[in-house]
Amino acid sequence: MRAFGGSVILRTMRYAAVTRSVRAVAATVLLGVTGCSGGGDATPAVPASPAAQSVAAAHVAAPASPPSIDATVKSKTEKISAGGGKLTLPALPALKGSFGYPSNNAPSGAEAALSASLSNAFDAPTPSGANIVYFLQADVKASGFFITFNSGTEKAKIEGSLLNPADSYTLYVFIPSISNQPLDTISAGSPTAKHVLEFTSPFNSVTLPVDTVAILELGQS
Numbered sequence: 001m002r003a004f005g006g007s008v009i010l011r012t013m014r015y016a017a018v019t020r021s022v023r024a025v026a027a028t029v030l031l032g033v034t035g036c037s038g039g040g041d042a043t044p045a046v047p048a049s050p051a052a053q054s055v056a057a058a059h060v061a062a063p064a065s066p067p068s069i070d071a072t073v074k075s076k077t078e079k080i081s082a083g084g085g086k087l088t089l090p091a092l093p094a095l096k097g098s099f100g101y102p103s104n105n106a107p108s109g110a111e112a113a114l115s116a117s118l119s120n121a122f123d124a125p126t127p128s129g130a131n132i133v134y135f136l137q138a139d140v141k142a143s144g145f146f147i148t149f150n151s152g153t154e155k156a157k158i159e160g161s162l163l164n165p166a167d168s169y170t171l172y173v174f175i176p177s178i179s180n181q182p183l184d185t186i187s188a189g190s191p192t193a194k195h196v197l198e199f200t201s202p203f204n205s206v207t208l209p210v211d212t213v214a215i216l217e218l219g220q221s
Contacts, residue, residue, distance in 0.1 A: 072092065072117050072118050072121065073115055073117045073121045074090035074091060074092055074117075075090055075114065075116075076088075076090045078111065078112050080101070080104070080106045080110040080140070081106070082103065082104055082106045082107075082110075083103055084100075084101055084102045084103045084154070085100070086098045086099070086100050087114065087203075089114060089136060089158075090115065092116055092117070092134075094118065094160045095116075095134055095158060095163070096158075096159060097158035097159060098156070098157050099154075099202065100155050100156065100201045100203070101203035101204075102149050102150045102152030102203070102204060102205075103152070104147055104150060105147060106147045107142055107144060109142065110140070110142035110147065111140075111142070112140055113138070113141060114136065115137040116134070116135065116136050116137075117135045118133065118162070119135070120132070121135065122215060124174060124176055124215040125174055125215075127182060127219060130219040130221075132217045132218065132220075133218055133219070133220045134158070134218035135216075137215055138214045138215075138216065139211070139212070139213050139214070140208050140209075140210050141210070142210050145210055146209055147208050149203045149204065149208070152201075153204065154201040155200065155201055156198070156200065156201040156202065157198050158188075158197045158218065159191070159194075161195055162195075163196075164191070164220070165190060165192065166190070167190065167191075167221060168188075168189060168220075168221055169189065169191070169197060169199075169218055169220055169221070170185060170186065170219045170221070171202060171216060171217070171219075172216070173186075173202055173215075173216055174215040175212060175214050176213065177213065186199060186202055187199070188218065202216065
């Protein structure tokens with residue numbers, strides 16, 4: 001039984017969310033000019049022109065916008081059935097697919113939060129010298145500490161115009177909170193003439209820690 005991260009890891013803490021504080025800068029605008037002459041009445045204030053008001057508004061600092069998410073990232077949540085099944089991956093313009101998984105000890109309500117990208121939008125480690133064409137972030141949500149998938153012959157399937165039948169592919173599995181080196185490597189072979197790649201699913205005979213982000217990367221060579 002493979003165990004990503006080893007037996008010494010019981011539960012990996014999630015990174016704390018980072019909050020940002022934005023201070024607004026107050027801008028005071030001179031709307032009119034007042035004056036006096038020999039003790040006479042003050043000159044009435046002259047209203048600012050619309051142009052001046054626009055300039056004033058521009059000087060009032062607005063709250064900073066949060067960083068935009070990479071437009072190529074697609075996300076979805078898939079249920080994990082104790083009887084086994086298939087995780088359908090988030091579809092991207094050039095790739096889609098699924099990962100089969102065997103029976104397991106997942107409790108009721110277990111889910112996999114999946115996000116996919118054609119670029120390293122997750123700032124994940126990558127194998128030295130590898131040309132990674134697909135990134136999948138997976139985070140198992142369930143009660144308990146681990147989900148153990150039994151031995152099986154389930155398949156992974158990825159297809160799309162991005163896959164070149166003349167090339168070969170390798171799937172690398174990372175858990176960045178444990179190691180910057182791949183914890184598993186699976187030879188995926190070459191796609192068919194119809195750009196379909198089928199290989200052994202990484203969920204066969206494996207134990208995954210709950211609430212721990214894993215990154216699966218498809219390398220092209």
